[in-house]
Amino acid sequence: MTERPVIGIFGAGKVGTALARLLVASGHEVLIAGSPRQTALDLLVGVVAPGAQVVQPDELAARAHIIIVAVPFGKAPTVPWSHFDDRIVVDAMNYWPPVDGNIAEVDADPRTTSEQNAARNPRARLVKSLNHLGYHEMEDDxxxxxxxxxxxxxxxxxxxxxxxxxxxxxxxxxFDPVDGGALEHGEALQPGHPAFGRELSAGELAALLTPAAHLAA
Incomplete structure (x- = not known):
């Protein structure tokens, strides 16, 4: 059996812990880091995501082959992006103005939010995924x-x-993975866009990720 990669998750909220449970169940070693202000994190993770290991951010960045960023979008600048050289980084965040407030530089930027996050460390291998379904659907679906x-x-x-x-x-x-191509195609996965929050088959989702579908949406 092929050894599964070590997965690190930044964010011990509902999304991060739901992903941790799924990943542990699928045989992955899972590392998780939460907010510096989060107390008793070991106890919390031991209850809601047994099998995941709580570590400090530096250790997570050093040990994880794939890093999932699942913090509130407004907290993205607090993530140690500079430590992610050559790591595969999954942007699982969504920009929610009702939660994050309106962030003027994000609103004015023509790039997708993931392209903006990729610019935080161009040496990281950033992909967008896991953001377009709710945490409560991850295990149910x-x-x-x-x-x-x-x-x-x-x-x-x-x-x-x-x-x-x-x-x-x-x-x-x-879940059935769909290769959506370039990072800019992630616009279809953002809130308010065609694929966000919808239960779709692989064929239906692939159709929404084409540039032509973007123009028609």
Missing amino acids: SMPAGSPLRRALAVVGDDPDARAEVAAIIDAIG
């Missing part, structure tokens, strides 16, 4: 491979090998 009603999740990014590795994780946790 997970199904074995081959299930006819299996839900699809997209992976977009400018590094094809990084997309492929994240796609393997998507499959392992119970």
Whole structure:
């Protein structure tokens, strides 16, 4: 059996812990780091995501092959992006003005939010995924491979090998991965756009991730 990569998760909220449970169940070693202000994190993770290991951010960045960033979007600058050289980084965040407030520089930037995050460390291999379904759906909608009603999740990014590795994780946790191509195609996965929050098959999701579909949406 091929050894599964070590996965690190920044964010011990509902998204991060739901992903941790799925990843542990699929046989991955999972490291998790929370807010510096979060107390008793070991106890919390031991209860809600047993099997995941709480570590400091520096250790997570050093040990994890794939890093999932699942903090509130407004907290993205607090993540140690400079430590992510050569790491595959999954942007699982969404910009929610009701939660994050209106961030003027984000609103004025023509790039997708993931392209903006990728610029925080151009040496990281950033992909966008895991953001376009709710945390409460992650475990409820997970199904074995081959299930006819299996839900699809997209992976977009400018590094094809990084997309492929994240796609393997998507499959392992119970979803059909869809390669959506370049990072700019992640616009379709953002709140208010065609694929966000919708239960779609692989074919339906792939159709929404084409540039032509973006123009028509």
